[in-house]
Amino acid sequence: MSFVPKILSFSCNWCSYAAADLAGTNRMQYPASLRIVRVMCSGMVHPNLIVEAFTKGADGVMVMG
Amino acid sequence: MAEQKIGAVMVVGGGIAGMQAALDLADNGFFVYLVERGAVIGGSMSRLDKTYPTNDCAM
Amino acid sequence: MNIELLTLTEVEGVEGEEGDFTVSLRQHPRYVDMDKCIACGQCAEKCPKKVKDFNYNEGLGFRKAIFVRYPQGVPLKYRIDPENCIKLTKGKCGVCEKVCPAGAIRFDDQESSRTIKVGSVILAPGHQGFNPTGIRTWGFGVFPNVITSLQMERLLASSGPTEGHLTRPSDGREARKIAFLQCVGSRDVNKAGHGYCSSVCCMYAIKESLIAMEHVPGLDVSIFFMDIRTHGKDFERYYNRAKDQGIKFRRCRVHSLEPGEGEGNIYLRYITDEGKQVADEFDMVVLSVGLETPPQAVDLAGRVGVELNHHNFVEKSCFTPVHTTRPGIFACGTFSGPKNIPHSVMEASAAAAGAAQSLAEARFTLTKAKEFPPERDVSGQEPKVGVFVCHCGSNIAGVIDVAKVADYAASLPGVAYVERNLFTCSQDTQDLMRAKIAELGLNRIVVAACTPRTHEPLFRETLKASGLNEYLIEMANIRNQASWVHAGEPEAATEKAMDLVRMAVAKVSLLAPLPTLAVPVKRKALVIGGGVAGLTAALTLAGQGYPVDLVEKSSMLGGNAQHLFNTFKFEPIPQFVLALVKRVQQEPNIQVYLNSEVVAAEGFVGNFRSTLNTPAGEVVIDHGVAIMATGGHAHKPDEYGYGQSRKVFTALEFDKLHEAGETRIKRAKNFAFIQCVGSREPSRPYCSRVCCTHAIQAAIQLKQEDPERNVFILYRDVRTYGQREELYTKARELGVVFVNYDMHERPKVKVRGDESVAVTVWDHVLHQPFTFPADVVILATAIIPNEVGKLAQIYKLPVDSDGFLQEAHVKLRPVDFSVDGLFLAGLAHYPKPIEETIAQAKAAASRAATVLSKESISLDSIKAEVSATRCDGCALCLDVCPFHAISLVEIEGGEGKRRIEINAAQCKGCGCCQATCPKDGVAVAGFTYEQLAAQVTAALS
Secondary structure (H helix, E strand, O other): OOOOOOEEEEEEOOOHHHHHHHHHHOOOOOOOOEEEEEEOOHHHOOHHHHHHHHHOOOOEEEEEO | OOOOOOOEEEEEOOOHHHHHHHHHHHHOOOEEEEEOOOOOEOOHHHHOOEEOOOOEEOO | OOEEEEOOEEEEEEEEEOOEEEEEEEEOOOOEOOOOOOOOOHHHHHOOOEEEOOOOOOOOOEEEOEEOOOOOOEOOOOEEOOOOOHHHHHOOOOHHHHHOOOOOEOOOOOOEEEEEEEOEEEEOOOOEEOOOOOOHHHOEOOEOOEEEHHHHHHHHOOOOOOOOOOEOOOOOOEOOEEEEEEEEOOOEHHHHOEOOOOOOHHHHHHHHHHHHHHHOOOOEEEEEEOOOOOOOOOHHHHHHHHHHOOOEEEEOOOOOEEEOOOOOOEEEEEEOOOOOEEEEEEOEEEEEEOEEOOHHHHHHHHHHOOOEOOOOOEOOOOOOOOEOOOOOEEEOHHHHOOOOHHHHHHHHHHHHHHHHHHOHHHOOOOOOOOOOOOOOOOOOOOOOEEEEEEOOOOOOOOOOOHHHHHHHHHOOOOEEEEEEEOOOOOHHHHHHHHHHHHHHOOOEEEEEEOOHHHHHHHHHHHHHHOOOOOOOEEEEEOHHHHHOOOOOOHHHHHHHHHHHHHHHHHHHOOOOOOOOEEEEOOOOEEEEOOEHHHHHHHHHHHOOOOOEEEEOOOOOOEHHHHHOOEOOOOOEHHHHHHHHHHHHHHOOOEEEEOOOEEEEEEEEOOEEEEEEEEOOEEEEEEEOEEEEOOOEEEOOOOOOOEOOEOOEEEHHHHHHHHHHOOHHHHOOOEEEEEEEEOOOEOOEOOOOOOHHHHHHHHHHHHHHHOOOOEEEEEEOOOOOOHHHHHHHHHHHHOOOEEEEOOHHHOOEEEEOOOOOEEEEEEEOOOOEEEEEEEOEEEEEEOEEEOOOHHHHHHHOOOEOOOOOEOOOEOOOEOOEOOOOOEEEOHHHOOOOOHHHHHHHHHHHHHHHHHHHOOOEEEEOOOOEEEOOOOOOOOOHHHHHOOOOOEEEEEOOOOOOOEEEEEOOOOOOOOOHHHHHOOOOOEEEOOOOHHHHHHHHHHHHO
16 A cells, blocks of 8 residues: 555644635545644744654644645 | 614625625624625625735635 | 625615615525525536626636525525526426525525615625727627636636636637737727726736736736826835836727737737837737726616716715715715725725714614623533534535544543534524533533634534533534545545544643633724824714824824815815814814824723823823824925926925916916926835826816916826826816826926026927926925834834835725724825825724724633743743734742733734743643644544
8 A cells, every 4th residue: 555644734724724625615635634733823833843743643744824 | 864863874785895884884883784786795806816016815 | 793784685765864764675586595505515516507607707617507606705605596597497407406405495585675774874886897898999709819807807816717827718728928908998988988097907907917927937918008007005116016027018009909810819009109100919918997887886876866977986075085965875985986995995984984973872772782691610620522523414424424423423532422413503403502511511512514714603602602611612624624625535534534523522622711801992092193184083083972182293283285275176175174173173072282292102902091292291191092194295306406496396385376376377388297206216116196186187277277378297107097087188178288208218407597497308209309498397296204203113003115104904904003903094104185085084983983882892812821830031922923912021029030921902812922932831722732732642643
């Protein structure tokens, strides 16, 4: 089986999280291995949180805002 | 002018101007009827891609 | 909650008078039950009838007979177009009814009538784009690759029919070379019947050009124009940028379009600046269509009883820019003349202020406020989580194995109850949720359904109604971010849904109740500046019953308007200003401080304290809002012989002498107006907006007084935007000579020993310099904002690079600052004529009244909170806070130790402090490090 990376995204409620919702409304398709954590602003994502995601097994982390 | 005034306002048109007027009035203690000919509000601005001069998204 | 949205509704008539109107409405059928439709879109997917989409995509794409205009539409409910629906026209089909999971289709929906009672009416029916069909010159409808600017807008939109690819309608090939033709349906009485300028087309053509160049690198763009009218804030810079990026601006009118040699191409013939005739071939031509009042809006005006002028725009005075001819009925937006978005938004707020002033004593008589039971204390309780999994008809359940998700949820720690619902958002589920919360003592709720962005408010209400703190909920977005985007992978989608529920349960268990935050409001306004903007704002607020303190640094009220004589409609300004000042002086709600200045201020929305320096000493004022109307002044030039000859004047100096009948002007034969003196230059790259109109009005008066006079206007672009265009037409008819000049060939004014003056300008027709003696030279000097540096520091206001105050958002919040409770109006914002200043001042008052109308302001509870034990006062967070909400204070009895303090009214909960803090000493409620980390751990376990 091919490698499926686990991607974690911190998405801003006002833009990228809304964009992810709109992707759904438009029925766009993307890999199911993405997990989104909603934040009120990408500015609130502490660097340690990103490190924590990697140590817990994430293959990639996105901070979108 | 009427003696007993009615604390409600009708705003005709659900474009950017009508929406702003409705929001201001509701925030100022008035009941607002927002009347729109079409099935959704948003008006002309919702059709625009970007806005000048900052090229912000019109949505 | 206090806005009732009535869609598909038209006004039949308005009876009654100001304060007490009876309105009859006609509501057209939607054929879809708004309460039931969940906007899943299955109806449109299956609907067999495809029609060209003129509702949104300008005929470039297709929609179905059941549709929603655009995906972000409000209300997000489908409707059936009865003209195209097969069932409604032929009685067959009905597919939508069969596939609708919510049973929302109502083929028997009927037209209905309704009567409402209102105290005031605001008309904002808007405009339509000019339709160039049938006018041969433009070739629209003849050549497939001639499109309108609105079609261009849709082609460039990533949500449009081509997903943002700039392709030609004829063959789908990417366009490489395009031309914009300006003034299609504007400034054109012969072909379009419109003598006005549409005000917005120059800017949108530049915008579409710049964006098109981003989409197609190397795209060749030419814009054919008469005058480039970039007269708004930061517009001139935008124009300069377009020139720098290689957009070709050609000053000429193209007289006709012909088929080109290449398939689908268009051939244009035009005359260059050098006077040469050339022909050029383009892939695509965009017609920059103007704005006009739609026939339905003309009918509306008739039914409501307000007068329109000969352009079909609302008839109004410059002194009452949002009033119509019928008292109690106001108008705003493009219905009262072509204008751009910020100007429409300003007028909308101004119209709201007009209505609010008219109905001030009826405020809060018809608004409703919801009441909730007292909150249950859940502190110290173990989490008892209720999980509600939504099927959303088949939107979720059609892809995700919801039974499996529900079973899995039940196995999670802390989960006490799990329920599946066909529609978790339905009213009966809300009732069920309340019953279960009471019955089982649930203290946390997870809803696995759609997005919290649209539905969290609904569930929060349900929690409140159940006596639970509204913040004890978390949503798992298993529709928009799972079933809809992984429709082809049901197993993976189910797994993801389980993960999302696990993440939500992990977070909700750590959530704490958040207090409702409210701050009391000091219901008084401070207005800074005693010009027309400040006076109008003060009167608008005082007229609604709010006390106002007005500060003016000079010894007189009236500002720049004391030096003006006419509006663009030749209405006399001096009488207006005198009356305005008198009204302010007689208004008991207004306290005026002359020769005074603000020297210090502190506080936040609803609670400002400002200190004034007045002739009677220091005065401290407590106020809830402040309006900055600090104004501007005229530039004093050091060029064109100013100061060297008594024949060279600034426009304001000239006006005074002209009005007084001074002999130098009375006897003069040759007049030269020089435009853009100090404006649109590298050191001041903005247009002063009012000077073209002013010069032309003065020229008209000079010609009317004595037709034998020679009047020259030396200009760069004539910017008589909107309905001012008629003045330009009139001046040309009267024989005023307009001579265009370029920045690199500016006019020369030579002052001889005897103070006689000769003006030289390059003649574009003869291609040689042209010199004439001038008896009077009038310089249209720039408007410069008054110095606001000190005030900006006191109130932490942003100032732009030209020295103007910077509003919160150029389009949508034109009179607000990014700091809540502070507003702006007038020349401090940007140069503008008196009617725009009045509208903006009323708008600022309207926005300010949204604060003053309340006894207290409730705040969102998602705020940063400081940990008393972990914060060590390092203050790293102070610099990163974009809202200046953090301050450093000494801990009481802490021996000089310090700690940060958050001002909840200023904090927006962005959490930049949280990400910066090395000690975990500050966290945003509901999004703490611990809570986010719990989600991260749950996502990856």
